[in-house]
Amino acid sequence: MIDFHTHPLLVREMLEREPDLARIARDVFYIRNNPQPLETFLLELDVSGLDRAVLLPIDASTTRGCQIYSNELIAELCQMSDRFVGFASVDPHQETAVDDLERAVKDLGLRGLKLSSPTQEFYPNDAELVYPIYEKAQGLSIPIVFHAGLSWEPRAKAKYGQPIHLEDVAYDFPNLNIVIAHFGWPWVLEAVMLALKYPNVYIDTSCLYFDNPKDFIAFVMTQQVPLSAIEKSLRHKIVFGSNYPRVEIKNMVKAVKSLGLSDGCLKLIFEGNARKLLGEVIR
Amino acid sequence: MKIKLEKLEVQTRGDKELIDITPEVERVVAESGVRNGVVNILTTHTSSGIIVTEGLPCLELDVLNHLEALAPDEGDYYHNRYLDIDGRLGFNAGAHLKSIIGGINAFFPIEDSQIVKGSRQCIYFAEYDGPLCRTYCVQVMGE
Numbered sequence: 001m002i003d004f005h006t007h008p009l010l011v012r013e014m015l016e017r018e019p020d021l022a023r024i025a026r027d028v029f030y031i032r033n034n035p036q037p038l039e040t041f042l043l044e045l046d047v048s049g050l051d052r053a054v055l056l057p058i059d060a061s062t063t064r065g066c067q068i069y070s071n072e073l074i075a076e077l078c079q080m081s082d083r084f085v086g087f088a089s090v091d092p093h094q095e096t097a098v099d100d101l102e103r104a105v106k107d108l109g110l111r112g113l114k115l116s117s118p119t120q121e122f123y124p125n126d127a128e129l130v131y132p133i134y135e136k137a138q139g140l141s142i143p144i145v146f147h148a149g150l151s152w153e154p155r156a157k158a159k160y161g162q163p164i165h166l167e168d169v170a171y172d173f174p175n176l177n178i179v180i181a182h183f184g185w186p187w188v189l190e191a192v193m194l195a196l197k198y199p200n201v202y203i204d205t206s207c208l209y210f211d212n213p214k215d216f217i218a219f220v221m222t223q224q225v226p227l228s229a230i231e232k233s234l235r236h237k238i239v240f241g242s243n244y245p246r247v248e249i250k251n252m253v254k255a256v257k258s259l260g261l262s263d264g265c266l267k268l269i270f271e272g273n274a275r276k277l278l279g280e281v282i283r
Numbered sequence: 284m285k286i287k288l289e290k291l292e293v294q295t296r297g298d299k300e301l302i303d304i305t306p307e308v309e310r311v312v313a314e315s316g317v318r319n320g321v322v323n324i325l326t327t328h329t330s331s332g333i334i335v336t337e338g339l340p341c342l343e344l345d346v347l348n349h350l351e352a353l354a355p356d357e358g359d360y361y362h363n364r365y366l367d368i369d370g371r372l373g374f375n376a377g378a379h380l381k382s383i384i385g386g387i388n389a390f391f392p393i394e395d396s397q398i399v400k401g402s403r404q405c406i407y408f409a410e411y412d413g414p415l416c417r418t419y420c421v422q423v424m425g426e
Contacts, residue, residue: 040416247371
């Protein structure tokens, strides 16, 4: 079982080595919990009944003057535990972005790309700016996780993260798998519309914006979208994501499992769909 | 008068658990050189606690189950909202309430360099929202 959406921002061993990461976590990404040893992350997976976690960085060199984890640090963390699956991030505003991505995948062994358009301040359908990156990702056969919807980062505007901007990407790059993070909240139906129509569009569950994980996930996945639509139409298009450490993994797992989905559907959400995106299984 | 303070870390491994810290407290007392005085134990977190009870696994379960009944994790709490001081939602009011009900500290006299406590009494660090690396303080004061 896999958590497809985590940020290793509070890993103490890395913060001690890279002191600026603490400032970046606190002031840019805006997560203010205390750092924890790497062991806590792994124990959190254990308690949640998960095997692996996808680690997501954000390269915000141009807009924030920093990387919210570099590709190199992600690769280092992956060396520290085989339970981590590292993704890369590149800065679309940098001329080196395409080469950076190729290097991250071929040299560092990273297995996907994370882009956060509200943080990096671009529209995902800005063909001139970002299509070369998509072409490279498609050529490398890696998925892209797009932040979508509300971001808690103070300077991140949701307008860049509206899922509808991803329709052009899905249409123009039919062999590029894309994941709409956070269920695209509050544009849940836009995200669902894209996932229903385009075979290469997926959604992750990492959304929590009010109440608690159980109630919020139930609101999104039973009221904003009928549970029957998840069970019947979207079972192959949703991956589990927690957004740890903004939310404990254990609480998001419990929330998704409490919905009343069939065991087969849960197996796809927690494992099968993620493994397909990672190229570990054909279907 | 001697005053010695140690800040100790404990890595909790479960969502909720009681960890026997009696040996650690006894070690701090022994190393303090205090023959007659007091020892205070305090957790530094608001979603954990310090509990004293008989050191039996069955009682550990009963304590945690009873606290869950009194302050369930999934209650209808005002704390279930975005907290900009943390950059995340605070939906662990149940853990905070368990901490209040169970208490956050313990105190024992020291006599002839020994903690004065009943033979059945164990000192526990109580985790209500783990797994986390936690800190608790043991302060020894006396002569």
